[in-house]
Structures are given as C-alpha cells and as structure tokens.
Amino acid sequence: MMKLYSRKQVITSCILSGLLMAAIAGGAVALLKPKPTKQTNAGVPTAGETSGETTLPAPVTSDSDTGVSTPENTSGNEGANGGAGMTGTQVQQAPSTTLQGAGYGAQTYTQDEAETINVYEKYNESVVNITTEVMAINWFMEPVPQSGGSGSGSIVDDKGHVMTNYHVIKDAYKLYVNMADGSRYEAKVVGTDQQNDLAVIKFTPPAGKKLRPIPFGTSKNLKVGQKVLAIGNPFGLERTLTQGIVSGLGRPIQEDDTTVLKNMIQTDASINPGNSGGPLLNARGEIIGINTMIYSTSGGSVGIGFAIPVDTAARIVPELIKTGFINRGTIVMESIQLFPDLVEYLQENGYGTPVEKGLLVSAVKKGSNADTAGLRGGSKAVRYGEHIFNIGGDIITMIDGQSIASVADLNTALEDNRPGDKVWVEFYRGKQKMKTQVVLTQQEKTK
Numbered sequence: 001m002m003k004l005y006s007r008k009q010v011i012t013s014c015i016l017s018g019l020l021m022a023a024i025a026g027g028a029v030a031l032l033k034p035k036p037t038k039q040t041n042a043g044v045p046t047a048g049e050t051s052g053e054t055t056l057p058a059p060v061t062s063d064s065d066t067g068v069s070t071p072e073n074t075s076g077n078e079g080a081n082g083g084a085g086m087t088g089t090q091v092q093q094a095p096s097t098t099l100q101g102a103g104y105g106a107q108t109y110t111q112d113e114a115e116t117i118n119v120y121e122k123y124n125e126s127v128v129n130i131t132t133e134v135m136a137i138n139w140f141m142e143p144v145p146q147s148g149g150s151g152s153g154s155i156v157d158d159k160g161h162v163m164t165n166y167h168v169i170k171d172a173y174k175l176y177v178n179m180a181d182g183s184r185y186e187a188k189v190v191g192t193d194q195q196n197d198l199a200v201i202k203f204t205p206p207a208g209k210k211l212r213p214i215p216f217g218t219s220k221n222l223k224v225g226q227k228v229l230a231i232g233n234p235f236g237l238e239r240t241l242t243q244g245i246v247s248g249l250g251r252p253i254q255e256d257d258t259t260v261l262k263n264m265i266q267t268d269a270s271i272n273p274g275n276s277g278g279p280l281l282n283a284r285g286e287i288i289g290i291n292t293m294i295y296s297t298s299g300g301s302v303g304i305g306f307a308i309p310v311d312t313a314a315r316i317v318p319e320l321i322k323t324g325f326i327n328r329g330t331i332v333m334e335s336i337q338l339f340p341d342l343v344e345y346l347q348e349n350g351y352g353t354p355v356e357k358g359l360l361v362s363a364v365k366k367g368s369n370a371d372t373a374g375l376r377g378g379s380k381a382v383r384y385g386e387h388i389f390n391i392g393g394d395i396i397t398m399i400d401g402q403s404i405a406s407v408a409d410l411n412t413a414l415e416d417n418r419p420g421d422k423v424w425v426e427f428y429r430g431k432q433k434m435k436t437q438v439v440l441t442q443q444e445k446t447k
Helices: 007-032 111-126 310-323 340-348 369-373 407-414
Strands: 060-062 069-071 098-100 108-110 127-137 143-155 161-164 172-178 184-193 198-203 227-232 240-256 259-267 279-281 287-294 305-309 334-337 359-363 380-384 387-391 395-399 422-429 432-439
Touching (some): 143 172, 184 310, 198 310, 227 287, 259 407, 287 310, 334 387, 340 380, 340 387, 359 407, 369 432, 395 407
Antiparallel strands (some): 127 172, 184 198, 227 279, 240 259, 259 305, 287 305
C-alpha cells in the first residue's frame, strides 16, 4: 500500500538526510588525515606545530633538456643531500658532449661536427673542378673539339699546380680549372705518370689571388676504422663533402691491362663520377689519398671506393713538377701474357712449357739491355685475333722475387726502380729454368 507524505514532511526529511551525510563525510576526513611525524631530536618542534600547518615536499618540475623530473631546491643553503627541502635522491645531469663552435655565434656542435666543419671550410676552396675538351671526328672526317669528361683536383702549391688522376686529363685537347669563386682558368699538363694514374696540371692565377694548398699527410700509419673526408665534384656538384672511414688497406687494383695500382686505400665515403682526382682527407685536413675509382655494378657509389695512398703521390708529384715525367727503369723488349689458348698451341706445336703463367718474350732489340742480359725473343710469327707476335722465345716468370704473370705485374715489379738499377730475372727457355741479371734502362717518356 502506497503511503503519501505532505510537502512539509518531504522538505524536512531531505534537510535531515543532508545534515547526516555531511557529518559522516567530515568524520571520514578526520580519520584519513595523516598525523605529523615527530623528529627524534628532543626539543625540536614537529612540523606544523608552531603554525598549525603541514610543510609540503618541494614541487617537482620537468627538465626541458633531458625529460627527467628533478625536485626543485627551495632553499639556497645546501645540506647533506644537496639542499634543504630536497626529498629523495637528486638526479645528476650527464656531462655535455657539445662544444661551442668558434665563429658560429650561439650555435653549438659536437666535437666531430665541429672538426668536420672546420676541415671543409678551411680547404673546400682548394679543391677545383677540372673540365676537359677532347678532339673528335665528325661525319665529314674532320677534327672537331667537343666537351670531354670532368673530375677533381687538389691545389698543392701557391703557383697553381694541381694534382689529379691521369685518367681525368687523358686525351684532353684543352683543360680548364674551375674555382670556388666561379672563376675559370685554362690549364696545361705539367707531367703524367700513367703507371700510378697520377698527373699534375697548372693554371696561372691572376696577380694578388692567394691560393691555399692542401697539406700532405701520410698513409703509412692509417688504421681501418679511421675517419676520412672526401671533397670533390660528383656529377658536377662542386665541392661536395662526404664522410666515412678507412674500410680496407693495401688493396691491389688492376686498372687496365698494363696497370696495377698498389696499396690502395679502401673507403666507404661516398665517391661518384666526378670525384676522381680529389682529396681523401684525415680529421686534421691533410691529404692521405687521391680518390680514384669505385667498385659498382650500377655506376654509382655502393660504399666501396679506392684512393691512391698519398705516400705514392708525395714521391711522384715533385718529380712530375720538376721534370714532367718519372725517370723509371725498364727492360726493353716486346712481350705477351700467356693465356690458355696460347699455352695449348705451344704444347701442340712443340713449344711446350712447364708453366701456364708468365710473359712470353716476343722480340728483343739488338743491343738493348734485354739482349745484353741474354734474353731471347721468338722466331715464329703467329696471329691471334688482331695481334701478331712471335713464339719460341723465353718465358719470364719472376723479377726480383715477384711473380710475373702479366704486363701489369712487370710494370709493378719495376715501378720503384731507376735507370741503372739491376734486377734478377727468372725465365724458362723451353723446359729449362734459367736466371740472369738485367741493368735497367730509361723508360720511354710519356706526357
């Protein structure tokens, strides 16, 4: 049965219910309120006793640099834990690894960045872009000049001498050196060393123009993992900087049929077409190599580049500047590398040899150093493809303890020798192994 209440009864009931709930809530707050903790030292008032208030812990703020929350020190007097009002353990900031970059205002850089920036700003203008013109033949069989390739070079003195790769300026009809300020100068070839893929060209700077040569370092003490910088003009993008490490040392790289470049420096610094002839630098801004070639299946950089060690250039470049060529000793003879078809032909025709690798002496000029040493050329002319040579001559297999299997090996074995030096040559005459000493003579000058 439903019971009815008057309006007055309902209002009175609501007021009483509200008062009862307020009383219950107040009691709960009193029970939950924490009591102040007394200090153990006698006579020291407890927190909040003198004012009736409880002291709050120091507020926590977020460090904008590290994102680590650290308590604020609310007192200027440091205590045993690092400051009055400090609760918990204070978080220490990690030491800064950045340096104030000299001359860069308020901007800061890491030590590695500042080092790289300094090298680039100091020497990028000492790296030039070399462009060439070559002579071509048109449809009417007339010689016409046309644009050739391009590469890079390093200014090595204040007279305008520039060091680069031989293959950069090979077959050039005209040479031009393009500077950082946009100026362009015609240059001439001073000297070349095809065997080491090095060349020196020269331009004449105008009076008052100051050049900054890049200093030579050394490649003797390089270590795999050492930081290196490459500056060059890949794809015509002038004075591009790339960074990497030395990723290998002592690599022998065969550049062509007659040239093996020794002790090449391998690097993962990005090297592309147009970088050839430019410097590979250490962290001090010294040349440690001359960027020369890349290994690539696509034509672009895949992180395997090679540079000629600067110690080779330090030996070659001064002589090129002074004389225009390298005074290197040689053995005067015509020779051809053994190959499987030739070895098979020799065996089938009574010229069998106990070796399958070596240099067959095709011809020896009468009165030459090879003739004086007793080396013999062939007596029967044969044709292989477009080549005609003589068979039946001696087969050279070793020079001064270095194995000889190609013309490139021969050039490599004699690379450090001068005219007048003596070398021991081991060879086979038929099936008989023999040895003779050859006095080297002047190699033909190339420019």
